[in-house]
Amino acid sequence: MPSRALPYRPHNHDDCVSQALTDAREICQQKNARLTPTRERVLELIWQSHKPLGAYDVLAELTSEGHNAAPPTVYRALDFLQQHGLVHRIASLNAFTGCAHAGEHHTGMFLICRACGNVLELTDTSVAKAIHDATGAEAFRTEAITLEVAGLCPGCHTGPHHE
Amino acid sequence: MPSRALPYRPHNHDDCVSQALTDAREICQQKNARLTPTRERVLELIWQSHKPLGAYDVLAELTSEGHNAAPPTVYRALDFLQQHGLVHRIASLNAFTGCAHAGEHHTGMFLICRACGNVLELTDTSVAKAIHDATGAEAFRTEAITLEVAGLCPGCHTGPHHE
DNA sequence: GCAGAATTTGCAACATTATAACATTTGCAG
DNA sequence: CTGCAAATGTTATAATGTTGCAAATTCTGC
Ligand SMILES: [Zn+2]
Ligand SMILES: [Zn+2]
Ligand SMILES: [Zn+2]
Ligand SMILES: [Zn+2]
Numbered sequence: 001m002p003s004r005a006l007p008y009r010p011h012n013h014d015d016c017v018s019q020a021l022t023d024a025r026e027i028c029q030q031k032n033a034r035l036t037p038t039r040e041r042v043l044e045l046i047w048q049s050h051k052p053l054g055a056y057d058v059l060a061e062l063t064s065e066g067h068n069a070a071p072p073t074v075y076r077a078l079d080f081l082q083q084h085g086l087v088h089r090i091a092s093l094n095a096f097t098g099c100a101h102a103g104e105h106h107t108g109m110f111l112i113c114r115a116c117g118n119v120l121e122l123t124d125t126s127v128a129k130a131i132h133d134a135t136g137a138e139a140f141r142t143e144a145i146t147l148e149v150a151g152l153c154p155g156c157h158t159g160p161h162h163e
Numbered sequence: 164m165p166s167r168a169l170p171y172r173p174h175n176h177d178d179c180v181s182q183a184l185t186d187a188r189e190i191c192q193q194k195n196a197r198l199t200p201t202r203e204r205v206l207e208l209i210w211q212s213h214k215p216l217g218a219y220d221v222l223a224e225l226t227s228e229g230h231n232a233a234p235p236t237v238y239r240a241l242d243f244l245q246q247h248g249l250v251h252r253i254a255s256l257n258a259f260t261g262c263a264h265a266g267e268h269h270t271g272m273f274l275i276c277r278a279c280g281n282v283l284e285l286t287d288t289s290v291a292k293a294i295h296d297a298t299g300a301e302a303f304r305t306e307a308i309t310l311e312v313a314g315l316c317p318g319c320h321t322g323p324h325h326e
Numbered sequence: 327g328c329a330g331a332a333t334t335t336g337c338a339a340c341a342t343t344a345t346a347a348c349a350t351t352t353g354c355a356g
Numbered sequence: 357c358t359g360c361a362a363a364t365g366t367t368a369t370a371a372t373g374t375t376g377c378a379a380a381t382t383c384t385g386c
Binding site: 122 | 255285303304306307314
């Protein structure tokens with residue numbers, strides 16, 4: 001089980017970032033998509049932690065690095081990254097997080113801790129099946145699923161310093 | 164099966180509205196919550212159709228009726244209605260829709276047609292169970308679930324004027 | 327390499343959604 | 357009636373996201 005699936009536990013996060021960037025380069029190359037410096041830097045910023053980042057947070061980072069950026073700069077980069085399955089938008093937070101399953105066909109399910117702010121992306125086939133069964137029973141043609149669960153992660157609800 | 168569960172099919176929508184208002188009055192009375200004229204009017208506006216309404220759409224309606232309203236007027240009414248389980252916010256649309264299961268403990272699942280804009284709220288126990296199983300396996304303490312499915316409703320994907 | 331097409335970026339203004347802060351009014355209990 | 361809490365009015369502002377167009381860059385066919 002890759003450490004990338006465990007944002008709530010201590011792990012070498014540099015590996016998360018470098019793996020995400022390596023994957024992204026490969027995915028873009030295979031699709032003939034241009035992972036330009038700005039796009040790659042935005043992806044890297046998004047991956048700086050497992051806490052989703054708002055578009056204007058990204059913008060502030062770019063600006064502080066001397067990049068002459070405006071909102072469209074960021075939104076365009078984020079659109080590109082979303083299109084190619086490299087980041088997800090978390091609708092309930094108006095924020096963006098790196099995709100933990102880039103390249104794989106999947107339905108993301110996001111576990112959002114309201115205490116520490118970290119987000120874990122899960123893929124669960126039985127959830128996906130249950131949803132498709134339910135929508136199918138209504139003859140609804142599913143195109144996109146937004147599934148975000150807010151609550152407390154194990155690290156936060158067992159008490160930060162006990163157990 | 165109540166007609167309220169079938170926004171995609173022709174139905175007597177006035178019944179939806181009056182039932183929702185009747186339910187709301189009873190629920191608020193039982194909880195000793197004050198369903199003031201503004202709050203009730205906002206609820207009625209939300210229920211005017213099965214298409215979610217943005218806060219500023221509600222505001223425009225109120226204004227056109229001569230109500231001296233500002234954004235906080237609407238957001239406060241919507242907060243109240245959400246708190247008491249009378250409306251839901253659809254995160255992926257930044258819009259609000261009447262709760263089709265007010266008073267019942269439920270996990271809403273929203274089927275959003277991108278063509279006609281109608282939203283059907285479903286409650287599906289096997290979906291809820293699958294989600295709770297998946298989050299439980301990660302020792303995550305679930306507090307709120309956002310589940311929104313975008314796609315095409317039966318009326319829109321079978322062709323608007325055929326079978 | 328070079329001209330032309332397509333994609334990407336810079337830039338300014340603007341649109342939409344949501345909240346903060348504080349004054350005023352209203353409903354209700356004692 | 358009085359005093360308190362809840363609700364509302366009012367103004368301003370914050371946060372998030374988009375449009376439109378011009379300039380620069382990159383790709384493509386030659
Ligand atoms: Zn990590
Ligand atoms: Zn993903
Ligand atoms: Zn109806
Ligand atoms: Zn509901």
